[in-house]
Amino acid sequence: MTRPFVNWSGGLSFTPAEWAEPADEDEVSALVRRARENGTTIRPVGSGHSSSPLVRTDGILLGLNRLAGVLSDDGERATAWAGTTLRALGEGLYDAGLAMDNLGDVDYQSIAGATATGTHGTGLGFGNLSTQLTGVRLVTGTGETLDVTADREPGLLPAVALSLGALGVVTRVTLDVQPRYELHRRSWCAHLDWTLDHLAELQHTNRNMDFYWYPRSDRTQIRVINRVDGAHHLSTSRTPGGEPRQSQVGPTHRTIPRHRELRFEEIEYMLPSEAFAVCFAEVRRRIHDRHRRVAGWRVLVRTIAPDDIWLSNAYGRPTTTIACLQNTSLPYEEYFRDMEAVFRHHGGRPHWGKKHWLGARELRPLYPRWDDFQAVRRRLDPDGVFLTPDLARLLAEP
Structure with missing residues (x-):
């Protein structure tokens, strides 16, 4: 069967030649072998939340929704x-x-x-x-x-x-x-200058911490999460005005994620943490000077610990991320491309599932194990069954 695919934000749509939804691993293997024999591509897709075209194919789109639990x-x-x-x-x-x-x-x-x-x-x-x-x-x-x-x-x-x-x-x-354990989530608003002045303290004294910046008001929403039974405990004296304005206690999966009704496009880059302050200052200046008319949505700042996963955006370095969000009804490309130039200047790596305009030529220098990944790809997919034009552009494969 076939039908159009539309991702979560509505910004990516295409119609594959076939849309398959296997119920077990044997069916997956049979589909891959058929694609290999016919010289077509096959791409797996989950919920379709990503806004990058990683899943786009004119061959077989393989949905995973029946392989669940x-x-x-x-x-x-x-x-x-x-x-x-x-x-x-x-x-x-x-x-x-x-x-x-x-x-x-x-x-x-x-x-x-x-x-x-x-x-x-x-x-x-x-x-x-x-x-x-x-x-x-x-x-x-x-x-x-x-x-x-x-x-x-x-x-x-x-x-x-x-x-x-x-x-x-x-x-x-x-x-x-x-x-399983319980988490306590708290949030409050503050001016951006206060948030940046207290950022290191907030990051080091809380299990999880991030903030949204609203460019038109220069206000932020700060969010901190700590285990109910843990040592981290934010003193309310560190919050402007005393008690946080929102508070929630619950298990991990009900406390950390948020429900999203409004759809948006997003660009996010992972920066070396030592470059964050200078990079964010330039992002702030450019949004105020160039994009305040269209930048009606928020900018999100988070942190990630380093790892050794070859194509991870946090490979080998403590990472701070900056994400610019834009309602799907508003223009984003000029704004996002300008932000991308800032992020790249400061050594940023793009989030694989969000908007960016880099190809293999720009990506390869950012990942020390890039060639090792390519060798594994050729070993496990020697005939390019999973190599769509979009993926080939990212990996510089014919």
């Missing part, structure tokens, strides 16, 4: 189908008395899509979601099923943990988990 757990690790949404994964783990270490800002995504694109939350001690993976099962470009863990094919785990869907169709993932 938590399969097993042993108290320290849990295995789930790749198409499980973060919301459903959180509920399934909670029912088993477990929780993930950290989550991103939305729970609409599938776990495989989130890890494949480097989705992240915030907190100096937390890597992106891919760092929680201890095992991945995928169907390679030859139709074979491959299990990658720290004990089996360990050299491949840093490649498959964040793969852009270029190495195969991920069918299940295994995650580090821990006993």
Whole structure:
């Protein structure tokens, strides 16, 4: 069957030649083998939250929504189908008395899509979601099923943990988990100058901390999250006006993500943390001088711990992210391209699942293990079954 695909924001749409929704791994393998024999491409898709064209194909679009649910757990690790949404994964783990270490800002995504694109939350001690993976099962470009863990094919785990869907169709993932716990989320508003003056303190004295900046008012919304049973505890004397204006207590998956009704486009770059202050100052100046008329939405600042995943945007360095959001009814390209120039000047790496205009020529110098990833890609997908024109542009493959 076929039908048009439209992503979450509505900014990406296309009609594949075929839309397949396999119910098990055997069906996935059969689809990959058929695509290989016919010389066509096949691309996996999760919830469609990403705004980049990673899933676009004129061949087979392989939906993962039927491969959903938590399969097993042993108290320290849990295995789930790749198409499980973060919301459903959180509920399934909670029912088993477990929780993930950290989550991103939305729970609409599938776990495989989130890890494949480097989705992240915030907190100096937390890597992106891919760092929680201890095992991945995928169907390679030859139709074979491959299990990658720290004990089996360990050299491949840093490649498959964040793969852009270029190495195969991920069918299940295994995650580090821990006993479930409660979080206390608080937020309040302050002027941007106050927020920047207290930023390091807020980041170091809270488990999770981020802030939104509203350019037209120069106000921010600060958000901090701490374990109810933990040592982190923000003193209300550090907040302008005393008590935070919003407060919520609950499990991880109900406290960290937020429900999103309004649809938006987004560009986000991951910066070396030492470059954040200078970069953000330039972003602020340019938005005020050039884009205040159209920049009606917010700018989000978060942190990510360094990791060793080859295509991770936080590879090898403490990372601070800047994301510019724009309502889908408003123009964004001129604004985003100008911000991208600032981010690139300060050594930023683009979020794989969001808007950017870089190709392989610009991307390769940003990732020390780029060529190692390419070698694995050619090994696992020798005939380019997953290599659409968009992915080929990113990876400089014919």
